Amino acid sequence: MSVKSKEPHFYISKRAAVDRKKAWIIRIIAIVMSLIVCGIVTMICTGDNPISIFATIFKGAFGTQRKTWITLQYVAVLLIISLALTPAFKMQFWNVGGEGQVLMGGLAAAACMITLENKLPNGVVILLMIVTSLLAGAVWGVIPAIFKALWNTNETLSTLMMNYIATQLVAFFTIVWEVPKGSGKIGIINQNSNIGWLPNIGNKYLLSIIVAMIVTAGMYIYLKYTKHGYEISVVGESLNTARYVGIMVEKVVVRTMLISGALCGLAGLLLVGGINHTITTTITNGQGFTAVMVSWLAKFHPIGMIFTSLLIIFMDRGASEISTAFELNQSFADILTGIILFFIIGCEFFIRYDVRFRTNTGKEDA
Amino acid sequence: MKRFKKIMSSVLLASIMMSSVACSSQSENKTSANATNAAETNTSDEKAAEANSSDQKAVSDIKVGFIFLHDENSTYDLNFIDAATKACDEAGVTYMFKTNIPEGQECYEAACELADAGCSIIFADSFGHEDYMIEAAKEYPEVQFCHATGTKAHTEGLSNYHNAFATIYEGRYLAGIAAGMKLNEMIESGDITADQAKMGYVGAYTYAEVISGYTSFFLGARSICPSATMEVTFTGSWYDETAEKEGANKLIEDGCVLISQHADSMGAPTACEKAGVPDVSYNGSTASACPDTFIVSSKIDWAPYFAYIIDSVENGTEIATDWTGTLETGSVVLTDLGTAAAEGTADAIAKTEEEMKSGSLHVFDVSTFTVDGETLSSYMADVDTDADYTPDTEVIKDGYFSESGEGFRSAPYFDLKIDGISLLDTAY
Secondary structure: OOOOOOOOOEEEEEOOOOOHHHHHHHHHHHHHHHHHHHHHHHHHHHOOOHHHHHHHHHHHHHOOHHHHHHHHHHHHHHHHHHHHHHHHHHOOOOOOOHHHHHHHHHHHHHHHHHHOOOOOOHHHHHHHHHHHHHHHHHHHHHHHHHHHHHHOOOHHHHHHHHHHHHHHHHHHHHHHHOOOOOOOOOOOOOOOOOOOOOOOEOEOOHHHHHHHHHHHHHHHHHHHHOHHHHHHHHHHHOHHHHHHOOOOHHHHHHHHHHHHHHHHHHHHHHHHHHHHOOOOOOOOOOHHHHHHHHHHHOOOOHHHHHHHHHHHHHHHHHHHHHHHHOOOOHHHHHHHHHHHHHHHHHHHHHHHEEEEEOOOOOOOOO | OHHHHHHHHHHHHHHHHHHHHHHHOOOOOOOOOOOOHHHHHHHHHHHOOOOOOOOOOOOOOOEEEEEOOOOOOOHHHHHHHHHHHHHHHHHOOEEEEEOOOOOOHHHHHHHHHHHHOOOOEEEEOOHHHHHHHHHHHHHOOOOEEEEEOOOOHHHHOOOOEEEEEEOHHHHHHHHHHHHHHHHHHHHHOOOOOHHHOEEEEEEOOOOHHHHHHHHHHHHHHHHHOOOOEEEEEEOOOOOOHHHHHHHHHHHHHOOOOEEEEOOOOOHHHHHHHHHOOOEEEEOOOOOOOOOOOEEEEEEEOOHHHHHHHHHHHHHOOOOOOEEEEOOOOOOEEEOOOOOOOOOOHHHHHHHHHHHHHHOOOOOOEHHHOOEOOEOOOOOEEOOOOOOOOOOOEEOEEOOEEOOOOOOOOOOOOOOOOOOOEEEOOOOO
């Protein structure tokens, strides 16, 4: 396309139909460009060559067997939370309360582990942990849904607010259960008896990964092949259409948020019972928000989310390794992650809109 | 239009995401405090994954791994990082740093990665790392795991897991002497009356280490300025710059004429500098950031401990289960006095230090303080950590509270609330 100096220089128009192949080409270009910019920035800071920088990114995520397992485990947890948020997003219910729902699930699991040690056999404790975690997450998700259904409150605000309540509840119980007194930390729960520790399957990383795979398959089927899944899409596309065809919108909203919250609770269960064996206010590490992006980037497609969550964790761990290997401050990893996300999110604009530079003929209606 | 809305909201969400992801990217990281990039770049090609982060010559094949809660921006961690660099350079061993490791499973992963990378000693600096270090110690019996400020080594029964701390309460007492001198100076110059000699203290949690710290500081100050009182506020975090700054400001508004702190950011010292209130710092000198208000700072110098554990591993000797650094080992030190220090402070500190070293003065001498108006003759402390905080050990002997005592444990367990100190909030 030739660029003329006449104004306007270019037009932005919406693409009529988004060509999937074209979309993926744009995304790949964006990722490559982000890597190039990361390479340039790192080169300016360290004077090293880009190839070793990219090798370091890869090594950070998959350098050793342990690193690979840890990466996959991180992906699994982020994927579960992303999948949890997805049905809500699909019906245009902006659940940004993943953080709180995960925390509540974790808190319920921790409560079972702490209060039921020595009182019930391990199997029963684990069963109760599963039930209470899912329930706690579901309750935390359904409260904003009920408000939305009854009074049409803004769910973005209410789910966000629920996060802070959950954080403060965890902070409160941290003080109740702290060991030793006054230290403000709970530490590993039942470190010697291992009561309430979810069983290791193969190794300690595999359980979360298997659960994530099951949830992914389940969510794919649920959204694509069930009546519920269909109702969610209709509600998401148009409330009026949904009402016209006789879908109880309020019921769908509440039901979907129950599922969304319960799955977040499941992630909390894995974080507390399977991975950390403790509860802290920062145990979710912002993943309730990162998951929103994972879900968006995959266009709410469960299989796509495997790749987007892998991409985010991979970049995250890789960027962290760069700052490690080149002896830079942690903030440098954040800069690199920021650059990468900027390109990934920015490229969505070019997927949905066509940017054409002005030619001689000009298109007034563009 | 709907599409446009969608994109707008996604951009909005993305901006939230940016900040949240930024917080979440602390999975692993090692940096050297004095990164010498030029010399490092040659090796980083091959050794990026192994992260051989030192460029000095190794005279032995011992590698020491360090796990830090924050990075050099925290005064607490900087103190450890400086000592680690110094001790390892002196001993000629290589080292690996992992900074910004939270007190969770990440600590266990970091410890395992260090062990996988061939470290024979692994050290963690934060209290909450303890349980995860124990987990890693169980998995790598041939690697020595050392942990500062922990309480469980003496009950855990692992031969390769060790705790260490120092009699920092002695350093705090000496810093308290400097504070007392300053209070006396203010009284003499007529700035305040004797009744107004109220100090403020920004604590982290109502944990024994903090209580031990502020109590010894207070006793040191009161030994010089008998009318001294103190108010303590707690932030509920070991590192929260905003909360520490607010805490210090609250104390200053409350009429405190001198501030000290047990929390790891620059929050309290900078608040003092702004308000022109003298400050006794912790973990290291804050004189450069606070030239007008800095009096003195006590700190633990960890280099002697690091030298000791490296030496033990080199010679194949046992590392003590509980190691307590003292004034004699050079572990408890005071920084140079700041310009805000009163005249004669150095002499007063030197005199008290001599008395401590000779054993004629004990910081927690029960004749110098009362609890609810009573003098203590017996106290059972929770030395063996358990979930019910069971008092299990008699810690008063020969007329003083034996903090970090021989045969007990290195980490503090002094948790008495003595008269003269008022706690503003005990939520944490």
